[in-house]
Amino acid sequence: AAVEDNHLLIKAVQNEDVDLVQQLLEGGANVNFQEEEGGWTPLHNAVQMSREDIVELLLRHGADPVLRKKNGATPFLLAAIAGSVKLLKLFLSKGADVNECDFYGFTAFMEAAVYGKVKALKFLYKRGANVNLRRKTKEDQERLRKGGATALMDAAEKGHVEVLKILLDEMGADVNACDNMGRNALIHALLSSDDSDVEAITHLLLDHGADVNVRGERGxxxxxxxxxxxxxxxxxxxxxxxxxxxxxxxxxxxxxxxxxxxxxxxxxxxxxxxxxxxxxxxxxx
Incomplete structure (x- = not known):
């Protein structure tokens, strides 16, 4: 019955049913229960849905604010994906490190760039996020020359023009930083499958001095x-x-x-x- 309650607790969070969450917690459901597949806890789910009230309720009942999912993501990293400045602030006060990363090297700052969350990006920058940090990945991935990307490359590849402007004009992002395959942000922009903003992004990167003779995969x-x-x-x-x-x-x-x-x-x-x-x-x- 207790195991069933743990699963019900996660479902209740996903359904945003605050009363049932409260009831299950008071009935002894494990607040730090992790699902088998991805290692999601009730707290991870609440953060993903930007439900600050449920997050605070879970924390009051002993939820671990730095517990990692199977991919190494913490609630702090998920708060950046959700773009919630309030939750980012909360988890920093609970011991999160502004430059912490998951097992693939993604920091909260990188996640904000990937998902185009401008307010979160600016907040993390003010709190000391490393703008030019290169993605550190597992050894087996590094041997395949994977990893090494920066937030600028992520924003270029995802077509986030506003994020790119902020990174270049306000935060001093290195336009010619390269990943482990030797690709700079310009190469990442041109590898994007979405053509809607590729011209604007290319113009922006070239105006900031991007190397036009850099070589990516297969030269x-x-x-x-x-x-x-x-x-x-x-x-x-x-x-x-x-x-x-x-x-x-x-x-x-x-x-x-x-x-x-x-x-x-x-x-x-x-x-x-x-x-x-x-x-x-x-x-x-």
Whole structure:
């Protein structure tokens, strides 16, 4: 019956049923019970739903404010995902470290950048969050060159223009920091599957001095990625950069022009030729 009550407690939190939560706690349900699958506790669930009243009720009944889920996430990290400044403040007062991270290296500051939570981002910055911290990951992941990303890269990849502006203009984010694969925020922006804000983000990063000749996975440069995206405006903007290496090849030996021809992108191929791309780059005909 007690085990059943523990599961009911988590359900009651998810259903935001405060009276039932109170009743189950008073009846002896385990406030720190963790679900088998992800290690979620009642407190983790309450934080995810931004229910400050339920969070305070659980804490009064002895909920552990620093207990980790199976992925290492604490209630503090979940408060950043929810974007709740009040809960972030509360968990800092309960012993959370502003730069603590889960088992994949995500800090609260990174989570706020990933989810576009501007108020949480600004609050964490004021409380000493490390803006340029690179994601520390498990050894097996690091051997595969994973990890090393910063909050700026996360914001660029997720298309959060406002977050990006704040990071660059107000918080001194390093525009050319690279992850463990050698990719900067510009590469991350161009790898994004969402094209709606990629142009604005690319312009913003270039205006702040992003390296246009950096290489990502398989040796791909921003110019090559822009061609692969079939995005004429991006190709044009990159070609306006003073130090662009137009004839750089990826690890398959392909230049931006060869890729444009292979992808039948007539306007992009014309633009590259006009800007002096070498036609001695493979079987263009």
């Amino acid at each position: 791909k440069t921003p110019l090559i990625l822009a061609v692969e995206k079939k995005h004429l405006g991006l190709v044009q903007r990159l070609l306006e950069q003073e130090h662009i290496e137009i004839n750089d090849t990826d690890s398959d030996g392909k230049t931006a022009l060869l890729l444009a021809v292979e992808l039948k992108l007539k306007k992009i191929a014309e633009l590259l030729c006009k800007r002096g791309a070498s036609t001695d780059c493979g079987d263009l005909v």
